[in-house]
Amino acid sequence: MNLRHKSVDANKLIAVMPDLAVFIIVVDEGSYTAAAKKLGVTPSALSKQISRLEKALSVKLLERTTRKLMISESGTKIYEQCKVMTNAAKQAVEIASSEHTIPSGTLTVAAPKAFLSIVLQPLVTPFLTQYPDIQLKLKASDGEIDILSEGIDIVFRLTEHPSEALVNKKIGKVNLALCASPEYLALRGEPQIPTDLRQHDCIYLGETTTDHIWDFIKDEEFQSVSVTGRYAVNHSQMRLKGVIDGLGIGIFPDFVIKQALENGSVKEVLKDWTMKGNYQGDIALQFAQTKFMPARLRAFIDYVTEHLAP
Known part of the structure; x- marks a missing residue:
């Protein structure tokens, strides 16, 4: 469909604009059900809009199968043009919004x-x-x-x-820190260098096959330690509770343990070593x-x- 050599009736253009916007959302969401949930309407209502749009444009946009929704070749071309249109519309709304004196x-x-x-x-x-x-x-x-x-x-x-x-x-900086409860350290001793962690119970995330490997840097010295422990959890506050209860030594972004350090529930260990990892x-x-x-x-x-x- 070559639109460059055809003039589009203004009334027709106005009529299809809402359906074009819906078409973009259906494609982005990947299904009528997901798009309907985002828009707060029923999937059948969206299906009717797409059918109406296909009829108005005289082109098949979406191929419906029992398992998923497939966009046609023509649909892909129209989708790309529609994205340009909606991005321009979004910018127009942002211009208006930026002029508001009251944020809303x-x-x-x-x-x-x-x-x-x-x-x-x-x-x-x-x-x-x-x-x-x-x-x-x-x-x-x-x-x-x-x-x-x-x-x-x-x-x-x-x-x-x-x-x-x-x-x-x-807006700030986050460092990683190791900590343990005073009771745990009194019982098991305090590690002096990263390799001492091999003799301790350590609490790690357990999300990947490598997150039990902790890397440390001090001046130009690098140490990588494979730690072990009886408890792993990928929830920071549950992990902190385990540390406070004496289950082992844990690694945290510093903002997670700030209050626990201040009230004495935990003590930071290996403070003169810098840890390298995620969330820092x-x-x-x-x-x-x-x-x-x-x-x-x-x-x-x-x-x-x-x-x-x-």
Whole structure:
């Protein structure tokens, strides 16, 4: 279908615009059921819209099978053009939003589970109290996030290598630390060098086949230790509870154990060694580049920076 040599009736264009937007969401979500859930409608209603769009365009967009939804060759070409259209529409909305003096609308934020519950959670109520016209959605995720495809406005990453495809604002730094309960150390002794950990019970994540291998650096010396223990859990607060209860030595981002260190529940060990691993480095607040930043996005960035930056 060559649109460059045909003039499109304005009324027809207006009529198909909503269905084109729905078409994009169905393709992005991969099924009518998922798209319907996102839009708050029924799958049959979406199916009717797509059928209406196919009839209006005189082209087959989606191939329906018993197992999955397949986009046709023509559908792929139309989808690509529709994405350009919706991105332009999104930018138009952002321009309008950036002009608002009162921040409003929905803001979706993703962050690692422990950082979300320990660091960001205390800011939620005061932020929403200060900005009553903002709706805040939080997503806990320790994996990689594609903010554009997942509809995320802001993602927090604890990393030494933030995504270069996104705007990056450094608001702090996270280090990894080892700790154990005073009772455990009194019973088993305190490790003096990383290789001493081989004689101790250690609590690790148990997520991968290599997360029991802990790497340490001191000056120019590097030590890699394969630790063992009777308990592994990939939930930081459960892991900390195990350490407090004397089950072994655990590794944590420093913000997780801050309160436990202050009240004496745990003691940091091997403080003169630097640990290398995941969930350390800069606290990177990242978002997509835009010429016109919505007021709600600016409000959240400013609020978090004010309350979390050193």
